[in-house]
Amino acid sequence: MGAILAIAFTTVREAVRRKLVLLAALVGAAFLLLYGLAFHLAVGNPRSIVNAASRALERQGEALFLLLGLYAANMLVATLAILASIDTLSGDIASGAMQTLLSKPLARWQLLLGKWLGFAALLTLLQAALLGGAMAIAYGFTGYLAPHRAAGLALLWLEMLLLLTVTLLWGTRLSTLANGVLSLGLFGLAFLGGWIEQIGALTHHPGAVRVGIVASLIMPSEALWRRAAFEMQPQLLSALAIGPFAGASVPSPLMVAYAVAYTALAFILAVRLFHTRDL
């Protein structure tokens, strides 16, 4: 356990020393500032409310605006989950640092788990700050709180862990560049698949929905976002099924279970592939 924590601690320290944390914090702060400004301009100044019906519509606008913020924040976290961890195995192997580390009484799975924990801790903080920040801004301006926040945030947390784990998995065998192409490519594939499924459902094309589901099976990251957005949008938006984020076709709980199993299997596969890798 001591060795795993030493690796996790070193991973965090690397991110701090290489200014990853500082830059992520700056980008995050800029994001929240911009979002707060937009929120203020768009929905922060409620027009005079004449009746309950217009108030309800107003509320849908606020909810949509919050979902937009969460969407962008989640996109940022997901991209950073891939970028932050893309070089950590291949880079250490190329520099020779890995050979020195693994000549110590440290099993390879321990090194993998240590790095995973370190990145997971950092990304969780970033995610909490961005998603929490977006929610706080929405609440501050309008008093609106999304429903099922815990479930929604847990799903987005799972998406971040999924992307981190998959990036580490390919890092056990691929060079940094190849890993970047594959991990970002899969992420983009899931993203595209999600929209195909949405639009397919809106326009009643079951074939397109199936293509989207297959894309989610290949990489379930976007499906987790859509389930989370579905959880966190007001019932009226769900009922209308017109939201741009999670309206028409909602991933089932089975897909969520699939994503959990996918992440666990990706980690196990990463351990196996790393274990047999010649350094």
Place this chain on the structure above:
Amino acid sequence: MPALAIETSGLRKVYGRKLALADLSLEVRAGEAFGLLGPNGAGKSTCLKLLLGLARPTAGHGRLLGRPLGDIPTRRRVGFLPEHFHFQDWLSGPEVLRLHGRLFGLAPDLLRRRVPELLERVGLGAQGAKPLREYSKGMQQRLGLAQALVNQPELIFLDEPTSGLDPLGRLLVREVIQEQRQRGAAVFLNSHLLGEVEVSCDRVAFVKDGCLLETRDLRAAAAPSLRLRLRARGVPADFWRRALPRGRADQLPGDAWALELAAEDAIPELLRALLAAGAQVYELTPLSLSLEEIFLRVIGRDGGDA
């Protein structure tokens, strides 16, 4: 402690279609300094990787300190300085040593004492506190050496330990090897620098093209024969066959020969015979059989590039 620090039998490593190590069987005794010599690409580094469990042998097996290769707890008793390494350059020297110490499971108290001692020992001292990105190549190498000693190992692997070091640094490596041996540690030295191996090692193995060619004891009572260098002109072509039926003469460039005689008594007699045969002798110098000559003889002049 087992009598053998390392024993391997038929170790073989194939990367894809490239044969890196054909068949390596060797034994290193506990407390011994053992050198692995060979031209670049002979399989020395592959051998280290297999011994340290960084790569898996395609065939064969071995034991380190009595335990099978790849055994993780055994690594507590092993130190390793890799040939090409680059520590995390955003750490300082003491941080690198503390990290590696923690991975060895050493207590923080112990590390607080040992880390400054080690930095001092490898000549880094106070300037070691800089971040590694400000280290010179030589300082990196010194830190690597300290890192290999942080757990006071019973067996130390040094892969080209003097690369990037100035003469003082090379002297340091030599002294450190001596100290570690006095402490009772076995040292496994990979090098293509013959002088380094000659000074530090008890035994040496020659590898070429992934094969172990020969193992030689460097500490055995002086070489069995006497070596001389002769520079002379006008030596008849068949002279050596007649004058040295039991010795050996290898022609060197510039009218010179390397001679091997059975005993010192044969020198005056040889000189008389040379003069009688009409040769003009310019130089006759006794030599000890240097490792370089052994190396060239065992490996061949074409080295590993053939």
